[in-house]
Amino acid sequence: SQQGEEDPQALSIQEGENATMNCSYKTSINNLQWYRQNSGRGLVHLILIRSNEREKHSGRLRVTLDTSKKSSSLLITASRAADTASYFCATDSSGGSNYKLTFGKGTLLTVNP
Amino acid sequence: DAGVIQSPRHEVTEMGQEVTLRCKPISGHDYLFWYRQTMMRGLELLIYFNNNVPIDDSGMPEDRFSAKMPNASFSTLKIQPSEPRDSAVYFCASSWTSSYNEQFFGPGTRLTVL
Numbered sequence: 230s231q232q233g234e235e236d237p238q239a240l241s242i243q244e245g246e247n248a249t250m251n252c253s254y255k256t257s258i259n260n261l262q263w264y265r266q267n268s269g270r271g272l273v274h275l276i277l278i279r280s281n282e283r284e285k286h287s288g289r290l291r292v293t294l295d296t297s298k299k300s301s302s303l304l305i306t307a308s309r310a311a312d313t314a315s316y317f318c319a320t321d322s323s324g325g326s327n328y329k330l331t332f333g334k335g336t337l338l339t340v341n342p
Numbered sequence: 343d344a345g346v347i348q349s350p351r352h353e354v355t356e357m358g359q360e361v362t363l364r365c366k367p368i369s370g371h372d373y374l375f376w377y378r379q380t381m382m383r384g385l386e387l388l389i390y391f392n393n394n395v396p397i398d399d400s401g402m403p404e405d406r407f408s409a410k411m412p413n414a415s416f417s418t419l420k421i422q423p424s425e426p427r428d429s430a431v432y433f434c435a436s437s438w439t440s441s442y443n444e445q446f447f448g449p450g451t452r453l454t455v456l
Contacts, residue, residue, distance in 0.1 A: 262444065271346070271433055271447030272385075317385065321443065328373055328443045329398060334384040 235318055235333040243341050248305045250336040252318030253298075261294055262319045262330070263303050272317065275303075308340045346448035348434050354454045360422040363451045365434030366415055375445060376409055376419050377433040385433070391417065424455045 236251045252261070260279050264272040278285045278294045278301065285292045291304040305312055315335040322329070347366040355361055367374045375390040389399040394411045402409070406425070411417040421428055431452050435445040 260443070271449050272435075272445075273447070274444045277444060328390065328392070328437070329387060330443060330445065331387070332385040 235316070235336040237336060238334070239337045239339070241339040241341065242308055244308060244310055246308055246340075248308050248312070248338055248340070250303045250316050250338070252301045252303070252333055254301075254318075254320045255299065256320075256322050258296075258320045258322060260321055261292075261301050263290075263292060263301075264317045264319060264332075266315045266317065266335070268314070275316075305338075308338075310340050310342045312338060313340045314338060346434055346436055346446055348432075348448035348451050350451060351449060352452045352454075354456065355424055356456050357425055358423045359455075360420065361424045361428075361453060361455075363419040363432050363434075363453070365417045365419070365448060367417070367434070367436030368446055369415070371436035371438045371446070372414075373437045373439070373443075373445075374411060374417050375435040375437075376417070377435065379431045379433060379450070380429075388419070421453075424453075426455045429453055429455050 234253050242248050258280055260277055262277045263275045265275055266272045276287045276290055276292050278292050280296055289306045294301045315337050317332050317335045319330040319332045349364045372393050376388040377385050378388055379385045386401055388401045389409045390397055391411045407421055409419045431450045433447050433450045435447045437443050437445045
C-alpha cells in the first residue's frame with residue numbers, strides 16, 4: 230500500500246513564486262525525506278526531517294512535519310525554471326527497518342520562465 | 343566519486359528473453375536497493391541488500407525476478423523470462439549505515455519488452 234501520497238499531483242507556477250507541495254502518510258515514521266527527479270534522471274535527495282523535528286531549512290527549501298496529522302510540506306521559495314521536476318516524499322516505518330523507504334507518486338512542478 | 347553506475351541505460355528486448363541489469367554502488371556504501379518505476383505504480387522497492395546479503399525481497403513481483411550481489415561493488419537484477427508488463431525504469435540506489443538512509447540513485451535503466 231502507498232505510504233506517502235503527494236498533493237497536488239501537478240503544480241504550475243511562474244518563476245519567482247513559491248511552490249508548496251504536501252505529503253500525507255499512514256503509519257508512524259522515524260524519518261521523512263524529500264527527493265527531486267528531473268525528467269529521465271534518477272532521484273536526488275533534497276532534505277531529511279526526523280520524527281522529533283517540526284521544521285527544517287536548506288537553502289530555498291523549507292520542510293515541515295506534523296506527526297499528529299501524519300503530514301509534511303515542502304516549500305520552495307523564489308522558484309526558478311531549473312526547479313522544474315517531480316518531487317517525492319519518502320517515509321520509513323518506525324516499526325520496521327529505517328532503510329526500507331516507501332515513495333509517493335510525486336508532484337510534478339513546472340516553473341514557467 | 344562517479345556516483346551509482348547502471349548499465350545498460352536502455353534495453354529493448356522481446357518477450358521471453360532474459361534481461362540482466364547491472365549496478366555499481368558508490369564505494370563504501372553498505373546498502374544497495376533496486377527499485378522499479380512506472381506511471382501506474384510509481385516507485386516500488388523490489389529488494390535491498392546490506393553488506394551483500396539480501397535483507398528484504400518482498401517487493402520482487404514473482405519468481406521470474408532474481409537479484410544478486412556477489413561483492414560490495416556489483417549487483418545484478420535478472421528477469422527471466424521477460425514479459426511486456428515488466429517494461430519500466432529500473433533504478434539502483436545505495437546508502438551507508440550512518441546516513442539515516444539518504445539514498446543515492448543511479449540514472450536508471452529503461453527497459454522495454456516487446
